[in-house]
Amino acid sequence: xxxxxxxxxxxxxxxxxxxxxxxxxxxxxxxxxxxxxxxxxxxxxxxxxxxxxxxxxxxxxxxxxxxxxxxxxxxxxxxxxxxxxxxxxxxxxxxxxxxxxxxxxxxxxxxx
Amino acid sequence: xxxxxxxxxxxxxxxxxxxxxxxxxxxxxxxxxxxxxxxxxxxxxxxxxxxxxxxxxxxxxxxxxxxxxxxxxxxxxxxxxxxxxxxxxxxxxxxxxxxxxxxxxxxxx
Numbered sequence: 001x002x003x004x005x006x007x008x009x010x011x012x013x014x015x016x017x018x019x020x021x022x023x024x025x026x027x028x029x030x031x032x033x034x035x036x037x038x039x040x041x042x043x044x045x046x047x048x049x050x051x052x053x054x055x056x057x058x059x060x061x062x063x064x065x066x067x068x069x070x071x072x073x074x075x076x077x078x079x080x081x082x083x084x085x086x087x088x089x090x091x092x093x094x095x096x097x098x099x100x101x102x103x104x105x106x107x108x109x110x111x112x
Numbered sequence: 113x114x115x116x117x118x119x120x121x122x123x124x125x126x127x128x129x130x131x132x133x134x135x136x137x138x139x140x141x142x143x144x145x146x147x148x149x150x151x152x153x154x155x156x157x158x159x160x161x162x163x164x165x166x167x168x169x170x171x172x173x174x175x176x177x178x179x180x181x182x183x184x185x186x187x188x189x190x191x192x193x194x195x196x197x198x199x200x201x202x203x204x205x206x207x208x209x210x211x212x213x214x215x216x217x218x219x220x221x
Contacts, residue, residue, distance in 0.1 A: 004155075042199055042211030043156065056208060091155050098207045101148075103155030 002026070004104035006092050012110045018080035021107045025073070025094030032069055033101060034077050035091040043091055049075065079109075087111045116200050121216040124190045132185040132215055134200035139180050143202040146209060147174065147185050151196045159185065159198070195219045 005024040013019050025032050030051050035043035046065065048056040051072035060067065064083070069075040079086055089108050093101040117135040124130040136145065147159040160167055160174045162183075167174040173186040187194055199214040 040213070042214055044211070045208060048208070093155070098203075100146075100158035100161065101156075101209075103157070105153075106155050 004092055004094055004102055006090075006104035006107055008107055009105060010108050010110075012112065013082055014112050015084055016081040018078065019082055019109060020079075021077045021090050021092075021109075023075045023077070023092030023094075023104060025075070025092070026102055029094035029096050029102070030072065031095045031097060032075050033091075033093040033095075034067060034075070035093065037089045037091055037106070039088075046077070082109075082111045084111050115210065116202070116212045118198070118200060118212060118215045120213065121218065123218045123220065124187075125220045126192060127189050130187040130190045130194070130217065130219075132187075132198050132200075132217065133182065134184070135182045136200065136202050137181045139202050141180075145174070145176060145180075145183050146201045146203065147172070147183075147198065148201075148211075149194075149196040149198045150214070151193075156199065190217075190219045192219050192221060 007022050011019055032049040034046045036046055037043045046060045047054055047067050049069045052069050065079055067077045087110050089106040091103055091106045093103045095101045115138050144161050144163050146161040148156040149159050150156040160169055160172050162174045162176055175184045197214040197216050199211050201209040203209050
């Protein structure tokens with residue numbers, strides 16, 4: 001069974017540039033999560049989807065971050081414009097209902 | 113939101129048991145306790161979860177205190193591949209896992 005797929009794995013951009021991350025969850029998983037993980041910290045939830053509905057986006061900085069999950073499958077997380085403090089690893093996870101979460105390898109973002 | 117307290121780091125020798133503690137004093141009666149681990153340069157990986165009774169699976173055992181305010185993840189025979197950061201958490205009614213700093217486990221050969 002294929003795991004959670006994320007792309008790209010690494011991204012280096014200059015500040016004020018836009019960036020997008022893509023996630024393909026495990027087939028059949030209706031719940032999808034985007035996390036941000038800073039160095040030496042645990043993951044921080046940015047947004048959680050149940051199917052195509054965002055049920056928890058309280059930690060998403062809505063002035064510059066946006067996310068979508070069209071048709072309740074793939075999801076895209078966007079940052080525009082990026083700031084230096086956005087440098088982190090962005091993790092996508094999926095689960096069936098609220099069972100154990102399966103994580104992708106993450107996208108390491110460096111903002112210069 | 114749920115909060116947990118774990119030691120920053122622990123060390124073990126290969127093939128010895130490891131007991132990783134976690135305090136979760138704000139846990140409510142319906143919260144499940146979850147453990148995940150994260151190997152270097154990888155996303156977190158589910159280890160085990162439980163509610164009240166002790167739980168066992170192929171990876172580890174979870175011992176939950178009677179008052180549920182603490183739990184211990186037990187690796188029965190540590191291997192070098194078990195070197196990782198171990199996170200415990202519990203989810204409230206909003207089903208949201210709050211991740212702390214975790215415990216960095218080093219395994220000596």
